[in-house]
Amino acid sequence: MNIALVEYGAGNLPSVERALSKLGVESRRASTPEALAGCDAMILPGVGHFGALMRSLGERSLVKPLREAVSRGTPLLGICLGLQAMFTTSDEAPGDAGLALFPQKVSALPPADRLPHMGWNQLRRARPSKLLEGVPADAYFYFAHSYAALDAGEAGVAYCDHCAPFVAVLEQGIVFATQFHPEKSGPVGAQILSNFVRQAGNKG
């Protein structure tokens, strides 16, 4: 399978690459529309700032190709900031438009507890999830963020509670995303990546 890791100058590409290669899955970096074309699945990793991510995707002319690949049915996994980029806007960068795969927005978590939300937390499942297949209900995942999508309608399949309930796992058709870092979440994180790769392999 041909998995493209969207490279935009920031982010945590090497650790995602490493996690995939430990599963025996090869991936390649894609930083141009040409490199994105023809892939079987895409992963949008993310660390940093919403505005910087969207501007960086814009400078590389990757916004439209990403959206078009999704509408053609190419599976996409967003990680952390890569989940947030799927929404229309974010409190972190109100002037920058997201990929708008989902109509909701990303909000700053209210300061009801320590922020950033940093460390290992559990999930509250709301709907059946393909990404979470085989993952124990009480598993912990690694989070590091201060912004989150508080609502994603039917696409929100699992939530986490810190300062406010927020979307931790997102699934709709061939679009998947996690607010936590599966590549940093030990064996259960590897299971999530493996589930995505399997879904991507099954889609045709």
Next chain:
Amino acid sequence: MSLARRIIPCLDTDGERVVKGVNFVNLRDAGDPAALAARYNIEGADELVVLDIAASRDHRPTFLETIRRVAAELAIPLTAGGGVANVDEGRAILRAGADKLTVNTAAIRNPTLLTSLAAEFGSQAVVLAIDAKRVGNRWEAFVRGGSVPTGMDAVAWAHQGVDCGAGEILITSMDKDGTRSGFDCPLTAAISRAVSVPVIASGGADTPETFLEVFLEGRADAALAASIFHDSIQGLGALKRYLAENGVSVRQTG
């Protein structure tokens, strides 16, 4: 469901090998960082910290290679630092495979460094490390590996550092470091009350009871230790079982 308290083994290195000492002096060799990282990854560490305590410019390429070797062993987050003085050095550390970087001396000299790092990499990637020592009725921040007093109040500095962009505080008690006499709970609690970001307590780790104390009395979000883990005096699994039995939320792995 709640955020788990973290247990973080720390690898103090001379850039290449893990070293250890008491109160920042008398360093001796304690092993290969990648081998220890692989062990802690399996044993259930929640995160790993690797520091270049020599932090000499000449050895920087060696340390970056150490970060790469350590990161390759991990499926958990990695924090690295030691002598980071500007955004480019921070970027080099993150590119080598760290998820977060620590800054200490350079941030005290120039607090806007925290702002620049947070703007570039996000606050979640910027850990302000503070070495503090009791002086009279307060704690003073020291720099350059604990050798130079700054005259700054450690608690006030933590607060200012968070205002400048730090997303986490790593507070090391110089009085407790290497003594195995328990964490400095009053210091950790004072820092914890002063800031809104997570606080990692360091220095003095010993029995599971000392960890329980720093989570309850010290209000720490995470606790860091080195030699008790390196020397297998304390196992990570047994430590977490003890904490769970005493009502502390921890991530247990098998």
